Amino acid sequence: AQTYTWIEYHTHNDMFTVWPEHETLLSMYEDEYFRNNTWIWDDKPHWAYDKPEFMRLVSDRDAIEWTPNVIHSEVEIEGQVAGIKLHSVTPNFKEYQMREGPYGEWETVEASLDMELSGDRVELYFRSMNLAGVRGPVHKIVFISKVANEKEPASALYKGGINLIPYPQEVRFQGSDFVPGDELSIVLDRDASDQVRFAALELVRDLEKEWGIKAQITDTASPGAISLSSQGISEKITSLPEEKALQGYELVATGHQVSIRAMGDAGIFYGTQTLLQIIQEGEEGARVPGIRITDWPDIPQRACHYDTKHHQDKREYVESFIRDLARYKINMLVWEWEDKFQYPSHPEIGAPGAFSMEEMQEITRFARRYHVQLVPLVQGLGHVSYILKWPQFSHLREIPASNWEFCPLKEGTYDLLADLWKDAIEATPGSQYIHIGSDETYELGACEQCRIRAEEIGKSGLYHQFIKEAGAPLQELGREVMVWERPMGWTVSDSPAKGIEPLSGMVLMEDYHYESEDFGFVREAKAAGHKVFAYDPNPGIEPLFLPYFYKLRGEGEDEHEAENALNRSYTSVSGAALSGHFDGMINTSWDDSGLHNQMWMLSFINSAEWAWSGANPSLEEFTDKYFLNYYGNRSSDLKELFMLLNKAAYYYYKSFERRVWHYGDIGKTHLPDLPRGDNLEYDEFWNREYAEKITESREQLKHME
Numbered sequence: 001a002q003t004y005t006w007i008e009y010h011t012h013n014d015m016f017t018v019w020p021e022h023e024t025l026l027s028m029y030e031d032e033y034f035r036n037n038t039w040i041w042d043d044k045p046h047w048a049y050d051k052p053e054f055m056r057l058v059s060d061r062d063a064i065e066w067t068p069n070v071i072h073s074e075v076e077i078e079g080q081v082a083g084i085k086l087h088s089v090t091p092n093f094k095e096y097q098m099r100e101g102p103y104g105e106w107e108t109v110e111a112s113l114d115m116e117l118s119g120d121r122v123e124l125y126f127r128s129m130n131l132a133g134v135r136g137p138v139h140k141i142v143f144i145s146k147v148a149n150e151k152e153p154a155s156a157l158y159k160g161g162i163n164l165i166p167y168p169q170e171v172r173f174q175g176s177d178f179v180p181g182d183e184l185s186i187v188l189d190r191d192a193s194d195q196v197r198f199a200a201l202e203l204v205r206d207l208e209k210e211w212g213i214k215a216q217i218t219d220t221a222s223p224g225a226i227s228l229s230s231q232g233i234s235e236k237i238t239s240l241p242e243e244k245a246l247q248g249y250e251l252v253a254t255g256h257q258v259s260i261r262a263m264g265d266a267g268i269f270y271g272t273q274t275l276l277q278i279i280q281e282g283e284e285g286a287r288v289p290g291i292r293i294t295d296w297p298d299i300p301q302r303a304c305h306y307d308t309k310h311h312q313d314k315r316e317y318v319e320s321f322i323r324d325l326a327r328y329k330i331n332m333l334v335w336e337w338e339d340k341f342q343y344p345s346h347p348e349i350g351a352p353g354a355f356s357m358e359e360m361q362e363i364t365r366f367a368r369r370y371h372v373q374l375v376p377l378v379q380g381l382g383h384v385s386y387i388l389k390w391p392q393f394s395h396l397r398e399i400p401a402s403n404w405e406f407c408p409l410k411e412g413t414y415d416l417l418a419d420l421w422k423d424a425i426e427a428t429p430g431s432q433y434i435h436i437g438s439d440e441t442y443e444l445g446a447c448e449q450c451r452i453r454a455e456e457i458g459k460s461g462l463y464h465q466f467i468k469e470a471g472a473p474l475q476e477l478g479r480e481v482m483v484w485e486r487p488m489g490w491t492v493s494d495s496p497a498k499g500i501e502p503l504s505g506m507v508l509m510e511d512y513h514y515e516s517e518d519f520g521f522v523r524e525a526k527a528a529g530h531k532v533f534a535y536d537p538n539p540g541i542e543p544l545f546l547p548y549f550y551k552l553r554g555e556g557e558d559e560h561e562a563e564n565a566l567n568r569s570y571t572s573v574s575g576a577a578l579s580g581h582f583d584g585m586i587n588t589s590w591d592d593s594g595l596h597n598q599m600w601m602l603s604f605i606n607s608a609e610w611a612w613s614g615a616n617p618s619l620e621e622f623t624d625k626y627f628l629n630y631y632g633n634r635s636s637d638l639k640e641l642f643m644l645l646n647k648a649a650y651y652y653y654k655s656f657e658r659r660v661w662h663y664g665d666i667g668k669t670h671l672p673d674l675p676r677g678d679n680l681e682y683d684e685f686w687n688r689e690y691a692e693k694i695t696e697s698r699e700q701l702k703h704m705e
Contacts, residue, residue: 270329381437
């Protein structure tokens with residue numbers, strides 16, 4: 001809103017408005033229609049009628065500064081030269097601008113230009129600018145040099161039959177293979193930390209389990225050993241920012257030994273996880289190819305969101321899930337508990353069988369040993385039916401008839417949530433963060449007191465009043481506060497905050513779909529002192545299966561195939577990783593369709609790949625190696641199986657006469673009425689009524705046989 005002038009044309013009122021010119025000023029085009037009609041907002045005359053200081057009437061329509069319109073382009077390629085023609089209907093047009101690549105400098109260009117193409121991929125970005133200096137949306141043209149149907153070149157590791165996830169920053173094959181035999185030593189520094197010793201014990205366990213190799217831990221060097229050391233670290237690692245450097249490692253395998261060197265305990269652990277993934281079957285048993293890997297993360301905090309609102313897993317599963325994440329260098333688990341934790345301060349909120357304080361503390365310590373930080377997500381403001389359904393708390397509701405949302409102006413709201421958050425902090429010893437959720441606040445400003453306050457400071461201001469009052473005491477307890485909020489979301493909003501600043505140091509975890517290619521809002525938020533996590537949203541809420549490879553949008557004649565979840569994740573997370581602007585990444589897994597958590601593993605590991613190393617490999621290569629890595633080298637046809645299940649899930653979903661999500665007409669969804677009698681083919685009414693579905697079913701059956 002600070003960059004663009006937003007022009008609205010209200011078809012129902014036949015009027016133009018500019019919003020916002022500055023803060024809350026509305027510039028209205030005063031014509032005959034405006035003078036003889038009333039602008040209705042929320043079923044009543046717009047609030048600006050009573051506040052003329054917020055409404056400027058403009059009689060000359062040309063005086064309104066129009067936002068630059070989108071660009072469309074025509075491209076003709078001849079040899080290595082691309083002829084580009086730009087078109088835009090921007091009023092008060094001044095010029096077109098172009099930059100090469102996402103981080104180049106913007107330069108003024110003509111509407112028609114020839115560009116020489118070099119390399120396998122060229123990205124050009126264009127935008128228009130009007131006379132007022134307002135810039136338009138970015139138009140992107142990508143040129144890819146590729147033989148038809150040719151796969152992108154395979155990475156060095158993939159060519160060598162190694163399906164390592166995530167891909168390392170630097171890798172080079174060299175010298176002879178290391179052949180460990182049936183027994184070997186794991187050599188540690190004499191002053192090795194407890195965490196390094198734990199990493200060595202895990203390596204001992206996994207070598208025997210996966211390869212039948214018996215290893216013993218020692219501090220005496222010997223040939224034919226695996227060495228884990230904090231000595232002799234490459235400058236490429238030591239020169240990195242500390243948070244990345246402590247996770248970086250070097251792995252060197254020669255014919256005589258394997259050495260893993262790292263500055264930090266996490267780096268040693270990640271080096272051992274890489275080692276386990278690059279071991280191959282050789283003629284004499286297990287072998288490690290002669291190789292040098294120098295590795296570190298592009299994004300230092302890599303989180304998965306674990307949603308247990310609608311189910312509860314056993315502790316054994318939770319711990320195996322944590323180990324799985326650690327293998328792929330995920331280092332944070334944001335666990336949305338709702339009622340799956342026994343809050344000591346309010347035990348009635350915990351569901352039967354919820355984890356106890358002692359159990360959650362033990363799980364937190366278990367995760368820490370695998371360098372996974374367990375962050376509790378205990379919802380505040382919205383998403384709190386599990387709290388406000390209880391009669392003793394119903395007086396804290398924003399709407400008396402709804403248990404969805406707290407009223408942010410009732411003091412008891414903060415007292416109750418503080419109790420739950422203090423329990424959560426005690427249950428997760430040593431964690432750096434606490435997540436207070438607060439998304440989907442559909443009812444914000446609904447009660448009379450909140451409505452009046454929202455008119456004064458904006459709905460976004462009311463939201464951030466809650467975040468400040470709720471979050472500041474948690475910061476005093478030593479936790480950084482995570483919130484489902486967008487970078488600069490308090491300014492880019494339908495109702496921006498007025499006269500209130502957001503919580504200092506708040507960690508921003510939400511979508512930034514309004515963002516420009518250069519991450520301007522992210523950089524602005526970071527400059528204001530906020531950490532920002534790249535947001536990789538849930539693949540989908542389709543029942544039975546997730547739309548990894550095939551995604552539909554729209555209904556009836558408007559139904560169309562949309563960008564699938566894997567490609568969307570690859571584009572957004574790899575771009576965020578390469579930008580260098582982000583403190584973290586979070587992959588979310590909203591459990592609204594009741595799918596088991598394992599359904600999200602492909603999504604979690606896909607994000608782990610790009611958050612660690614945004615430049616490599618190709619998405620196609622990742623997909624191929626994922627199935628071999630996760631399900632084993634002997635697995636086959638799993639990509640085809642996923643696609644069949646993906647499409648079959650849509651077939652099932654579309655079999656409903658009425659489709660609803662997790663809100664709305666719950667309970668009214670049902671399958672088509674079953675035919676009478678045993679002989680379906682003779683039921684003329686049923687066959688006429690569902691003729692289209694019968695034809696679709698026969699086609700679907702062919703794919704599933």
